[in-house]
Amino acid sequence: MSGRIQVVFGNITSLAVDAIVNAANEWMLGGGGVDGAIHRAAGPELLDACRAVPEVRPGVRCPTGESRITPGFRLTARHVIHTVGPVWRGGAAGEPELLAGCYRSALELAREHRVKSIAFPAISCGVFGYPAGHAATVAVKTISTYLAAHNTPDSVVLVAFDVATEQALKVTLQQL
DSSP states (O other): GGEEEEEEEGGGEEEEEEEEEEETTTOOOSHHHHHHHHHHOHHHHHHHHHSOOOBBTTSSOOTTTOOOEEEEETTTSSEEEEEEEOOSSSSSSSSSHHHHHHHHHHHHHHTTTTSSEEEOOTSSSTTTOOOHHHHHHHHHHHHHHHHHHHHOOSSEEEEESSHHHHHHHHHHHHOO
């Protein structure tokens, strides 16, 4: 299974994949970190597409642990799958389950849209404070379980934004 998953260090917006995953916020209107970088690279059309996603409750277009899909616009990727990871509160507030939900729901949208290659950032590891090692375990286990049950996507790229995250992902992947 790990042959379909690879870890890279770099800029998710420049990868030649069918879909990239955006570590978004619940209102999906852009932000900092990966979210801001994706919005800048995709162009203003992405913000318009996000605004068009219906709210499920006031101010919330994508609840934590869920995903939504939009076109990629000016990105190489055809699709952006927006997902909202949990804020780390110590691990006993349902964070692992919510984070796993991000990966599962993004992969399910990818399958529905016939995505063959997808790239994930380290969801929740930036300003949301999720420890890289814990997040890597959730990511790799959830993705591996999904790939074992489904024949698509063909490849999953886990994109690290710093050396510590890259190492955590690589070590976790090797333990599979």
